[in-house]
Amino acid sequence: MKRAILVAGITMMLIGSVSAMEPVTLNGKMDKLDSAVFGGVQNGSLIHRVDAVDSVIYGKSRKGDGLDERVSNLYSEVIHDDEGETPSLGTRANALEYYITDGIKQTSLEERVQDMESTVFGAAKTGPLNKRINELEKEVYGNRHFAMQNIELPANTVFKIALNEDVGTKTNEEGDSVSFTVEEDVVVGNVLVLPKGAQGSGVVTKVVKPRSFGRSGSLDIAFDQVFSIDEEEIPTVLGPEAREKLKMEAAAVGASAVGALALGPIGLVGGFFVKGKDVEMPAGSTLYIQTKETVQTRGMVMVPGEPELILNEKVSSSAKQEDAKKDTKTLNETEVINLSKDEKGVVKVKNAGKTVSENNKAVSANNKDEKTEENIKKDSSKENKKESKTLKDADDISMVIVRNE
Known part of the structure; x- marks a missing residue:
């Protein structure tokens, strides 16, 4: 296979990388979610597709009134989250598969989880994928997890x-995409950045067919980027260090000195031309590339502690507002404790139906007349004449704890 690369006569130019941008539209994010979870883009309305992914991942649909929030939350929880310390479900599945099989498949998340369950437990299980991935992690890692x-x-x-598909002057045209698989782990210290099986992509930039007088064909390819274990694009090129590695490969398979020297010119990887022949590189052909620049990225490291179960806990803003309303306390025989330095000022308030927030401001009432904080103080004073303190003494309270008895 290595010899096939060297004899192929491939000329790959060093071209600036063009990173694939993260999808920004709802359709773009859903397409990527569908592909990751089901193995391909699904038909139907956006609502139907979101519900389907929710059901497979969590076993139920997320409550919320905004498609934008639902899709964005799903994307960060399943595909990629720039900020969270807990890896996305997709990243966790990548780590599990890498740990179990020493590689990462490019099939659907459903199929990959089933295969791992069969390997670990002897049979595939049923239920939401978030719980099944969590069970696999506990079984495989024990009291440890990747962070x-x-x-x-x-x-x-x-x-x-290694190339994922055949590439050649007979079948390829300028602009064709080329995909490849990382063949070895890329580790910085003890942090795994690119696992064996990670994917990358490039593009065919020039195709020259075989010509008369025995002139061979040539093929230029730019290997633009590779995707980290966290699905982040990392720019790559065929640079001097990669060419040096290819020279070593050429020597290992017995290439001629002239052929090896052909690796030297700027931008060239090949130089092993067979006159009048097409360039053909079969799937599985191996070569070397390198990172184009220093990048700040994220990798995975094994740390103590059981893995966390990802729940569909992100809710829409409207749902958060409803939860906030439920958390409001009702002053019905409620004890208000002054937490000032002297620990005094405990007051019994019998004015049922009034509600306050934790910053001691009156916000609403069950009757139609809303009263200000001052009115509440006056009412409390009238109904509790025997009390030694009134709410006026609470102006200096730095914190108020409201306990319903």
Whole structure:
């Protein structure tokens, strides 16, 4: 296979990387969610598709009134979250599969979880994927789990890749996409950034067919980016360090000195031309690329403690407002404790139906007349003449704890 690369006569130019942008539209995010969870984009309305992903991941649909929030929350929980310390479900599945099989498959999340369950438990299970992934983690890792960690991946880090499909001058045209698989782990310290099985992509930039007088064909490919274990794009190129590694490969398979020297010119990887022949690189052909620049990214590191179960706990803003209303306390035989330095000022308030927030401001009443804080103080004073303190003494309260008895 290595010899096939060297004899193929491939000329791959060093072209600036064009990173695939994170989707910003609802359709774009749902397409990526569908592909990750089901293995391909699903038909139907956005609502139907969101409900379907929710059902598979969590066993039920998330409550909320905004599609934008629902899709964004699903995307961060399943695909990629720039800020969270807990890896997304997709990233956790990647880590599990890497740990179990020493590689990462490019099939649906459903199928991958089933395969891992069959390997670990002897049979696939049923139920929401978040719980099944959590059970796998506990069984495989024990009282440990992978956590995300910020890391600096140096420029010119060289690693081996393999083509995912056949590439050649007979079948490919300029602009065709090319995908590849990382063939070895890329680790910084003890942090795994690129696991074996990580995916990358590039594009065919030039195709020259075989010509008369025995002139061979040539093919230029830019390997633009590789995707980290956290699904972040990392720019890559075929640079000097990668070419040096290819020279070593050429020597290992017995290439001629002239052929090896052909690896030297800027931008060239090949130089092993067979006159009048098409360039053909079969799927599985291996070569080397390198990181284009130093990048701040995230990797995974094993840490103590059981893995967390990801629940569909992110809710819409309207749902949060409803929860806030439920948390409001009712002053019905409620004890208000003054937490000033002298620990005094305990007052019994019998004015049923009034509600306050934790900052001691009156916000509403069950009757139609809303009363200000001053009115509440006056009412309390009238009904509790025998009390030694009134609410006027509470002006200096730094914190009020409201307990319903």
